[in-house]
Amino acid sequence: MAKRAAPEVNAGSMADIAFLLLIFFLVTTTMEKDSGINRKLPPMEDSDEDVVIKQKNIFTVLINNKDQILVEDELMEIKDIRQAAVEFLDNGGGTDNDGNKCDYCHGAKNPSSSDHPDKAIISLKNERMTSYGTYISVQNELVAAYNVLRDKRALQLFNLSFGEMQKNAKDVNWVGNKERLKEQISQIKKEYPQKLSEVQ
Amino acid sequence: MSKFKKKKDGGLPAINTASLPDIVFMLLFFFMVATVMRDNALMIENSLPSASEVEKLEKKNLVMYIYMGKPSSGYKSKYGTEARIQLNDKFAQVSEVGAFIASERATKREEEIPFLTTSLKVDKKANMGLVGDVKQELRKVNALKINYASIKGDVSRN
Numbered sequence: 001m002a003k004r005a006a007p008e009v010n011a012g013s014m015a016d017i018a019f020l021l022l023i024f025f026l027v028t029t030t031m032e033k034d035s036g037i038n039r040k041l042p043p044m045e046d047s048d049e050d051v052v053i054k055q056k057n058i059f060t061v062l063i064n065n066k067d068q069i070l071v072e073d074e075l076m077e078i079k080d081i082r083q084a085a086v087e088f089l090d091n092g093g094g095t096d097n098d099g100n101k102c103d104y105c106h107g108a109k110n111p112s113s114s115d116h117p118d119k120a121i122i123s124l125k126n127e128r129m130t131s132y133g134t135y136i137s138v139q140n141e142l143v144a145a146y147n148v149l150r151d152k153r154a155l156q157l158f159n160l161s162f163g164e165m166q167k168n169a170k171d172v173n174w175v176g177n178k179e180r181l182k183e184q185i186s187q188i189k190k191e192y193p194q195k196l197s198e199v200q
Numbered sequence: 201m202s203k204f205k206k207k208k209d210g211g212l213p214a215i216n217t218a219s220l221p222d223i224v225f226m227l228l229f230f231f232m233v234a235t236v237m238r239d240n241a242l243m244i245e246n247s248l249p250s251a252s253e254v255e256k257l258e259k260k261n262l263v264m265y266i267y268m269g270k271p272s273s274g275y276k277s278k279y280g281t282e283a284r285i286q287l288n289d290k291f292a293q294v295s296e297v298g299a300f301i302a303s304e305r306a307t308k309r310e311e312e313i314p315f316l317t318t319s320l321k322v323d324k325k326a327n328m329g330l331v332g333d334v335k336q337e338l339r340k341v342n343a344l345k346i347n348y349a350s351i352k353g354d355v356s357r358n
Contacts, residue, residue, distance in 0.1 A: 015221040036257065036350045037251055133249045
């Protein structure tokens, strides 16, 4: 008897099946990447010793129950916070703990405002009914104030903005001396340390 | 008889679709690989605030998520309209946050624990009282690296 060849499987509907699966995965895919504002909480300490910080070195921001923003006991709009914080941080009216003057500050050198960026602390307070959206807006403006100063300093020293430096440090394709770049980043971070405290 | 016969006009030739499945399969595999399935169903309203100074969270396996917000419409009758905490797939009390962090830590290798970040995914209409309580709990269990999840955008939309 003649051997018959196995009949060929009809693959015409293969595309349809693949399309079906494709559409399923298209619909279920979420490509979002998580992003947000990084913060570090202060560790729990039960020591009773109080560190004495001069009032002029603290920049108090309070958001009350009605989402009004009080900066140093004065009502302020969100858009003005950044400038106020920059002026406070960059004031450089005095010396740091080692007695060094801030030679890179461009501030007004007002003796009644902060002494040195190293000493300047921003204290962010909120009340229980403060809305989270407003809180994040204010946080964002305060972080932006630090970034403005760091950008300015980085442009002055290394002719590159701080944001770009950080981007380069993360970029694997970036050609250049990574070790030096990291040193430069930490130098700028040291000159304008982010001292932002969230008080309950 | 003419040598140059007029060509038969058969209309447009059919396009060969034999390689169509290959193309579709290629796309399919791309999406299959790129897909991250949602691991927990949200039972709360969760529209994140916008901020311009956001940083990306790098290592996804080193992130713990705490959701906060008002219960979504299906759960309103049962859980009320006040903002609540959601851990994994269920509503939780503030006191359960510490245990949640401990159980998350138990699933990670020991050397990874210092790098764990807690991502707070909080609805922008939630109040800070609840967030403050959670922050306090996190301090108690020494989970100090936190991230306020927000979308890149302008703060005026908050």
